[in-house]
Amino acid sequence: xxxxxxxxxxxxxxxxxxxxxxxxxxxxxxxxxxxxxxxxxxxxxxxxxxxxxxxxxxxxxxxxxxxxxxxxxxxxxxxxxxxxxxxxxxxxxxxxxxxxxxxxxxxxxxxxxxxxxxxxxxxxxxxxxxxxxxxxxxxxxxxxxxxxxxxxxxxxxxxxxxxxxxxxxxxxxxxxxxxxxxxxxxxxxxxxxxxxxxxxxx
Numbered sequence: 414x415x416x417x418x419x420x421x422x423x424x425x426x427x428x429x430x431x432x433x434x435x436x437x438x439x440x441x442x443x444x445x446x447x448x449x450x451x452x453x454x455x456x457x458x459x460x461x462x463x464x465x466x467x468x469x470x471x472x473x474x475x476x477x478x479x480x481x482x483x484x485x486x487x488x489x490x491x492x493x494x495x496x497x498x499x500x501x502x503x504x505x506x507x508x509x510x511x512x513x514x515x516x517x518x519x520x521x522x523x524x525x526x527x528x529x530x531x532x533x534x535x536x537x538x539x540x541x542x543x544x545x546x547x548x549x550x551x552x553x554x555x556x557x558x559x560x561x562x563x564x565x566x567x568x569x570x571x572x573x574x575x576x577x578x579x580x581x582x583x584x585x586x587x588x589x590x591x592x593x594x595x596x597x598x599x600x601x602x603x604x605x606x607x608x609x610x611x612x613x614x615x
Contacts, residue, residue, distance in 0.1 A: 429582035436579055440549035447542045451551065453484050454574050455583035462581055466557045466571030476571050482535035502526045543574065551580040
């Protein structure tokens with residue numbers, strides 16, 4: 414006549430990935446973009462979660478920031494702003510008298526100019542995202558290269574990013590992603606380092 418209440422199963426503990434996504438939704442103004450930045454960093458990180466200052470791909474070597482910007486650029490390939498930028502570049506090249514007569518050469522030069530301008534604006538977006546990730550304890554940032562007295566602490570040096578806390582769940586098991594901390598590690602201040610030899614492209 415009376416049925417005993419069936420006890421409810423306890424809720425499953427959230428996975429590290431779901432906790433990371435929740436953290437990004439609260440810490441980043443562009444969570445999807447920030448997640449892609451972390452994923453790309455994890456792709457080239459070593460076993461300690463450190464990526465940079467250079468990335469080698471297809472026999473070429475890039476700074477980490479340039480590689481990240483170039484890797485994220487295809488997302489805006491059909492963006493109306495990207496199309497409008499290509500038209501502005503075409504007009505600028507014609508006005509400057511630098512447009513090749515050969516259609517293939519003209520297309521290649523336009524693409525190169527567009528890529529350089531997109532990379533320049535992409536670095537601004539990347540810096541903003543990285544600053545948010547550092548503040549959330551998901552990244553640590555420092556620089557390698559020739560240290561100079563410059564208002565921009567990265568002047569003439571190259572960025573290195575280190576995955577921290579929940580962001581380490583993006584690393585493959587072989588990279589050492591096991592043993593994640595229960596909460597994101599707080600960002601640690603980076604002590605200034607003495608002048609180092611300049612790193613050059615190999």
